[in-house]
Amino acid sequence: MKPAPSIVFFTVASGAGYGLLFWLGVLKPLGLLPANTLFGATAAIIALALIAAGLCSSLLHLGRPERAWRALSQWRSSWLSREGVAAVLTFLPAIIFLIALAHGETSLMLPAGLLSAVGAAVTVYCTGMIYASLKPVKEWHHPMVAPGYLLFASFSGAALLAMLSGFWGGGFFPALVAAALGMAALFFKRAYWASVDATPAISTRESATGLGFIGTVRPLESPHTESNYLLREMAFRVARVHAAKLRSIALLLGFALPALFFCLAIILGGGLAIALGVLAAASALAGLLVERWLIFAEATHTVALYYPTPR
């Protein structure tokens, strides 16, 4: 599948934004974060800005962005529509939460924070299900895809929260959460890759053409001499050559280094911890961009079975 930059950026940015909103909504009312009102407001604004930037970027992927509002109508059947509805609804408690944080309204913080956290989790789950529900793409139609989106969003959000908490001198607990989630994400992603690599696609050229009863099926002639939409969109193959290296880069930058930096930050503390927090968050987001690019670039679609495999 073609890794459209707008979608890669959208899922990483909004994922991190929702992750940050989730942890802020859960940990702030529990008193596990710096009590400063400026900290709370800054973190909430960064979360909402990331979410909004991601959603705007996703509009760039549409052929008719001005009709985007129509996507809110079919939540009964469509995960994309559910994602849109959840995203819009989540803004309501999130904005109330932001106001409560800015004014230090602790009574309002708990309900608004928890509702924001629920909204964030539901939205990211819907994003994951958009991909997990697509049967023609075996790398996406996998039980670990939707939980993966949740895990990576909560990890990147925790990383941002740990960095911000560090600025206000209270980074211990979020850094612990981020380090633990980073390690979990590392093992989860490795397990996912091991699983998809070991699972053969259920469809073959033989089943796609129904000619398997004669013998092996080999494409002889394409319907067209030039490329077409289907090949450009769903038979993207650039990444496969470098997949192994890119996977290592994603694991290292995305999960291993941030987890290590946060562990060091907890141990060392002080000014060094702030610097390590910034490095860890930057590394996590960069690694997740690579991971998300691979999610698309490595995905294979059954329509490619109809076309010759390029050499």
Place this chain on the structure above:
Amino acid sequence: MTSLPTPAPGAKKLGLVIDLDTCVGCHACATNCKEWNTSGHMGPLPDQHPYSAAQEGVWFNRVHAYEAGDGDEGRTVHFPRSCLHCETPACVTVCPTGASYKRAEDGIVLVNTDMCIGCQLCAWACPYGARELDEDQGVMKKCTLCVDRIYNETIPEERRVPACVSTCPANARHFGDLGDPNSDVSKLVAERGGYELMPEMGYQPVNRYLPPRKASSQVKSAPKEAGPLPSQINNPLLRWMDKVLSR
């Protein structure tokens, strides 16, 4: 509504039956499809860079060719690929806008191009590559089963079939109600062992493909070389030999 309609008992399931035994791969179906549909229900079907390198465009029907099997059993098979008007089309249910829909009355899957936002999720959801993006309009396009021909009372009744069916010079394409077991197409499918593509995906395509027939035994033995006619043999001795041995 992108939720699928509950089919009424005895509702029509219009679709195509494509005979892979007789298809000669001439692309006439694809060409006539483009010709009709570019000014039809879901038209236009634009082309990008039509007069230069890398020209491409929207087609509802594309004709592939495959080699299947080896040796005496090996075959070259021409293979037209278009929308199969599935009974459970995920291209419809994933649509966030309601632009994609399946008609309850005859099962045709259509796109309302006035509502489509061009998110392309339907193209991702279709295992068969039946949906293509119109890059000029920014909306998705697909086979309409020539909904603007098959019910069109302004054209003669015998021409009320999809454009691809009407133009096929090998009579390899058949159109009809696959929900009615007594229809001509259903009988053809039963007789020839018609099958669906990628049944493992669970989309329950309506269209059926008729498999290439087994190669006959005559084709397998090498053809006999024809001898010269007696009048072509000038040498009298050889002409006499040929006459004796030919008895």
